[in-house]
Structure formats: C-alpha cells, structure tokens
Amino acid sequence: MLSIGNSRIPVSLNIDNTVLTQVTKNHGLGVTVTNNLFSSTHVSRAQSRALAIHRSFLSRDISLLIRAYKVYVRPLLEHNSVVWSPASIGDIEEIERVQGNFTKRLKGLHNCSYIERLKRLNLDSLEPRRLHADLIWCYKIIFKLVDIDINDLFVLSNVSSTRGHQYKLYKEHNTGVRASFFCECVINAWNKLPDDTNFNTLATVKHSVINTDFTGFMKRF
Numbered sequence: 001m002l003s004i005g006n007s008r009i010p011v012s013l014n015i016d017n018t019v020l021t022q023v024t025k026n027h028g029l030g031v032t033v034t035n036n037l038f039s040s041t042h043v044s045r046a047q048s049r050a051l052a053i054h055r056s057f058l059s060r061d062i063s064l065l066i067r068a069y070k071v072y073v074r075p076l077l078e079h080n081s082v083v084w085s086p087a088s089i090g091d092i093e094e095i096e097r098v099q100g101n102f103t104k105r106l107k108g109l110h111n112c113s114y115i116e117r118l119k120r121l122n123l124d125s126l127e128p129r130r131l132h133a134d135l136i137w138c139y140k141i142i143f144k145l146v147d148i149d150i151n152d153l154f155v156l157s158n159v160s161s162t163r164g165h166q167y168k169l170y171k172e173h174n175t176g177v178r179a180s181f182f183c184e185c186v187i188n189a190w191n192k193l194p195d196d197t198n199f200n201t202l203a204t205v206k207h208s209v210i211n212t213d214f215t216g217f218m219k220r221f
Contacts, residue, residue, distance in 0.1 A: 046076035
C-alpha cells in the first residue's frame with residue numbers, strides 16, 4: 001500500500017485476511033513511484049549505463065557514442081516520464097546531470113558549457129523533451145487516441161475568448177503534491193499552444209509542439 005503525499009492511512013488494510021504492507025515506494029512497468037513523487041530511482045540505472053558506454057567502447061568517435069547514448073541511456077531517462085516527471089529543480093537537475101556528465105566526457109567537449117555541448121551535438125535538454133511528451137499525451141487523451149476518459153483528468157474550458165486555440169483546459173489552483181501530477185503540470189503549456197495549431201492529426205500537433213518556444217515553462221533554464 002503506497003500513500004501519496006503527507007497524509008498517512010492510520011488503519012491497516014487487508015485483502016483476503018492478508019494485511020497490506022505500507023511502503024514508501026513501489027516499482028511497476030519500469031518506473032519506481034515514491035510517496036513524495038520525487039524522480040524515479042531508475043535514473044541511477046541510466047547513469048550506470050552511460051558510464052558503461054564510455055568504458056566499453058574503444059572508439060572515441062563522437063557520433064557513435066551519441067548514437068549509443070540515444071539507444072541505451074536516454075530511453076531510461078524518458079520511459080513513462082508522463083507518470084514520474086519531476087517538479088522540483090533538484091530532481092530535474094539530477095536527471096539532466098546524466099546527459100551532462102556523458103557529454104562532458106566526449107572528446108574535445110570537456111571545457112565546453114552544457115548548453116554549448118548540446119548545440120554542438122544537436123541534442124535537446126531533457127526537460128523540454130519531457131514537456132513535449134506530456135503535451136502529446138494530453139492531445140491523445142483529449143482527442144480519444146488512447147483509452148483514457150478525459151473527464152478523469154481534464155475539464156475543457158468553457159470560457160470564450162478571442163485569443164488562443166479552441167481546446168483550452170480549465171486550470172484549478174491546486175497545491176501540494178497534487179500540483180506535481182501530469183494532469184496539473186501540462187495545462188498551462190497546453191493552453192499556450194499557438195492559435196494556429198492544427199489539431200487535425202497527431203503529426204501536425206507534434207510539429208507545433210516541437211516548434212513552440214516553451215522556455216517560460218522550464219524550471220532549469
């Protein structure tokens with residue numbers, strides 16, 4: 001039994017007379033969810049893989065090493081990020097540090113800043129990539145491309161406005177751990193998609209998401 005947030009269930013729960021053990025974290029579908037919703041502990045696995053690539057590859061060819069990173073490391077950092085994407089700067093930094101440490105060890109890039117390394121390697125920061133994933137899932141839910149009832153997560157805004165697109169979501173002012181949930185964090189960015197966003201297909205929405213500047217929603221930069 002995992003209790004999310006500061007509140008704790010004072011009584012024992014049982015199924016078929018078996019008492020459920022109270023835990024502070026639980027692992028499932030490749031993600032470890034903690035009671036405070038801090039970043040998943042699988043980030044440490046990604047760091048281990050990143051170090052293993054540098055140790056195992058004899059070649060120092062940057063393109064080869066980056067390709068290995070994209071195949072073996074980055075997917076661990078982004079798997080099911082819609083579920084566990086962190087809200088605190090400390091957790092965001094911890095995840096970003098995996099990519100930062102890996103790129104810093106590449107030949108000729110040790111003395112470059114992280115931003116400069118990303119530009120030279122044509123890589124994106126991991127934080128906006130997670131936001132992009134959130135927005136794509138938001139689109140899939142609103143337009144019923146996945147078997148999730150929109151009413152369980154979102155409320156379409158009924159406020160008529162001449163500005164913005166027609167699929168804006170109602171934003172409540174939740175605080176505490178609730179404010180870190182996907183269905184809360186994604187709303188402001190979703191509502192800021194350009195007025196001319198083409199919602200007809202997933203491909204056109206992806207294009208709009210990638211080409212929209214979400215710098216104002218980044219906590220790290």
